[in-house]
Amino acid sequence: MYLGIDLGGTNIAIGLVDEKGNIIVQDSTPTLGTRTADEIIDDMIALAEKIVADANLSKSDIKAIGIGCPGAVDNQKGTIVFTENVPFSNFPIFDKFKKHFDAPVYLENDANAAAYGEYVVNGEGKNIFVAVTLGTGIGGGIIIDGKIFKGSNGVGAEIGHTPLVLGGVRCSCGQKGCWEAYASVTALINQTKIAIGEHPESLMNTLFKERKVVNGRTAFDAAKQGDKVALEVVNKYIEYIAGGLVGIVNIFQPDKVVIGGGISKEGAYLIDPIIDYVRKYDYNQFFEPVKIEPATLYNDAGIIGAAFAAKNFL
Amino acid sequence: MYLGIDLGGTNIAIGLVDEKGNIIVQDSTPTLGTRTADEIIDDMIALAEKIVADANLSKSDIKAIGIGCPGAVDNQKGTIVFTENVPFSNFPIFDKFKKHFDAPVYLENDANAAAYGEYVVNGEGKNIFVAVTLGTGIGGGIIIDGKIFKGSNGVGAEIGHTPLVLGGVRCSCGQKGCWEAYASVTALINQTKIAIGEHPESLMNTLFKERKVVNGRTAFDAAKQGDKVALEVVNKYIEYIAGGLVGIVNIFQPDKVVIGGGISKEGAYLIDPIIDYVRKYDYNQFFEPVKIEPATLYNDAGIIGAAFAAKNFL
Numbered sequence: 015m016y017l018g019i020d021l022g023g024t025n026i027a028i029g030l031v032d033e034k035g036n037i038i039v040q041d042s043t044p045t046l047g048t049r050t051a052d053e054i055i056d057d058m059i060a061l062a063e064k065i066v067a068d069a070n071l072s073k074s075d076i077k078a079i080g081i082g083c084p085g086a087v088d089n090q091k092g093t094i095v096f097t098e099n100v101p102f103s104n105f106p107i108f109d110k111f112k113k114h115f116d117a118p119v120y121l122e123n124d125a126n127a128a129a130y131g132e133y134v135v136n137g138e139g140k141n142i143f144v145a146v147t148l149g150t151g152i153g154g155g156i157i158i159d160g161k162i163f164k165g166s167n168g169v170g171a172e173i174g175h176t177p178l179v180l181g182g183v184r185c186s187c188g189q190k191g192c193w194e195a196y197a198s199v200t201a202l203i204n205q206t207k208i209a210i211g212e213h214p215e216s217l218m219n220t221l222f223k224e225r226k227v228v229n230g231r232t233a234f235d236a237a238k239q240g241d242k243v244a245l246e247v248v249n250k251y252i253e254y255i256a257g258g259l260v261g262i263v264n265i266f267q268p269d270k271v272v273i274g275g276g277i278s279k280e281g282a283y284l285i286d287p288i289i290d291y292v293r294k295y296d297y298n299q300f301f302e303p304v305k306i307e308p309a310t311l312y313n314d315a316g317i318i319g320a321a322f323a324a325k326n327f328l
Numbered sequence: 329m330y331l332g333i334d335l336g337g338t339n340i341a342i343g344l345v346d347e348k349g350n351i352i353v354q355d356s357t358p359t360l361g362t363r364t365a366d367e368i369i370d371d372m373i374a375l376a377e378k379i380v381a382d383a384n385l386s387k388s389d390i391k392a393i394g395i396g397c398p399g400a401v402d403n404q405k406g407t408i409v410f411t412e413n414v415p416f417s418n419f420p421i422f423d424k425f426k427k428h429f430d431a432p433v434y435l436e437n438d439a440n441a442a443a444y445g446e447y448v449v450n451g452e453g454k455n456i457f458v459a460v461t462l463g464t465g466i467g468g469g470i471i472i473d474g475k476i477f478k479g480s481n482g483v484g485a486e487i488g489h490t491p492l493v494l495g496g497v498r499c500s501c502g503q504k505g506c507w508e509a510y511a512s513v514t515a516l517i518n519q520t521k522i523a524i525g526e527h528p529e530s531l532m533n534t535l536f537k538e539r540k541v542v543n544g545r546t547a548f549d550a551a552k553q554g555d556k557v558a559l560e561v562v563n564k565y566i567e568y569i570a571g572g573l574v575g576i577v578n579i580f581q582p583d584k585v586v587i588g589g590g591i592s593k594e595g596a597y598l599i600d601p602i603i604d605y606v607r608k609y610d611y612n613q614f615f616e617p618v619k620i621e622p623a624t625l626y627n628d629a630g631i632i633g634a635a636f637a638a639k640n641f642l
Contacts, residue, residue, distance in 0.1 A: 179491075
């Protein structure tokens with residue numbers, strides 16, 4: 015049995031994962047990111063211990079513990095180097111765990127861990143597998159020959175911070191025009207709000223008033239009901255996703271790409287036009303086209319990926 | 329001794345390369361790409377035989393032959409699958425060579441071969457090495473752990489066909505706004521011509537009239553002499569190069585990037601502002617910054633890279 019931990023800005027989610035990648039028990043606790051790093055990790059360890067107890071296991075049944083963490087991590091030193099929304103700076107997380115668990119701990123960037131989870135379940139046997147997660151930002155993970163690709167310093171695979179429209183919309187990273195600034199769900203919400211402002215007659219505005227919120231579904235829901243302005247927003251958004259993905263495909267020529275995040279629940283409505291666009295502009299016109307599919311694990315990807323990274327890379 | 333062959337749209341360049349990567353003898357012959365594939369390869373083989381004779385060697389002294397070729401190649405089948413400017417379509421080049429040489433032949437995409445040449449000379453020991461060649465298009469090559477990265481189907485690493493300004497200038501690949509459409513030398517020449525049209529008073533126009541040609545040097549030469557319009561062209565062009573490079577760096581986090589093509593002779597004038605820009609926007613703010621340097625081999629990169637690919641990968 016393995017413990018997979020997904021440390022997020024909002025919640026710490028932990029699962030007990032078996033050898034086949036099934037989550038046996040899982041639970042979560044709020045991160046409350048304004049607390050100290052020690053307080054947060056104490057809660058994490060307490061929840062991990064609770065889950066082991068809930069499963070009627072003892073700590074010695076845990077073979078390894080994997081932790082997916084936002085930002086930059088150093089698995090050699092066992093430290094969380096830096097995270098933006100949680101107060102970690104060169105925090106020695108391995109030392110903390112050693113006081114409570116004998117099992118070895120493996121530390122991975124959260125987007126890489128989630129990508130690896132999708133790979134374990136949806137990509138086994140693929141030489142080159144890319145997971146793109148559309149959420150607050152764009153998270154990416156690239157698995158090459160079964161290993162997580164992360165560049166020479168461990169912080170590579172930041173596919174969200176490749177240019178899409180250089181000089182365009184400002185990105186959280188400081189650059190203008192990153193893929194993330196156009197194709198994340200945050201970007202879609204901004205695009206939806208702008209369209210509502212310009213076209214108050216749009217069904218999107220009605221949905222906004224009913225639901226009291228503009229979210230990633232607003233434009234999709236209105237477009238499916240035939241609203242023309244919403245359809246424009248959706249088509250443009252899909253083009254942003256697909257345009258950036260063409261670049262990733264032209265670099266990696268993966269066997270398979272999965273697109274994750276809540277938005278991937280739109281299924282074929284989202285994925286089919288992306289497939290068409292990539293097929294049209296993909297530089298590979300001679301070989302089998304890349305497979306592009308919705309991701310399937312949603313929030314479990316980080317737990318399973320962290321657990322399996324610990325299982326396979328320790 | 330190894331033979332390295334660089335099959336280009338204009339010339340076939342061949343060199344005899346020693347174990348250390350030095351070119352002992354080299355020569356070239358026009359490709360004359362409107363001829364049949366057989367005629368072109370007959371000329372290639374004749375030139376290879378001539379070079380061996382010129383060096384007072386016999387064919388049995390050649391341990392391996394490497395060929396860099398534009399477009400898609402299949403080293404397993406020994407065929408040139410497709411090239412755009414030379415008439416090859418599933419052409420069995422290994423079979424042709426076998427009739428004349430006992431040495432095994434290795435086939436590689438020309439941009440990959442050139443990148444590997446730069447790696448052999450300038451990147452040995454680097455885990456992740458990226459070569460960007462700015463020319464008619466943008467050629468790229470990525471060396472990971474000593475191997476040429478080319479995706480699951482052999483046609484990856486097409487870094488020139490990643491988006492820079494999606495929906496912008498039309499690219500030769502059919503998409504609008506590829507990095508190549510902004511940062512290749514072809515793009516620079518177009519940008520220079522447009523600026524001359526808009527500002528006939530610019531020194532660039534004087535240089536054009538003197539030299540009867542607008543080329544990759546026109547804007548750089550005028551900018552160095554203080555011409556403001558030319559300086560704008562150069563600054564914008566450098567931003568196009570650097571903006572695309574940030575994306576590549578954020579994905580690969582390479583140990584080293586070399587920038588090649590004739591334009592790299594501009595040296596620090598070109599490279600220093602690229603370094604500054606990438607350092608500013610690189611997602612890696614915690615570790616050693618990526619090294620960015622001009623490539624050094626120019627036209628020899630393809631010969632040395634093809635020879636060493638044959639030496640090391642056969």
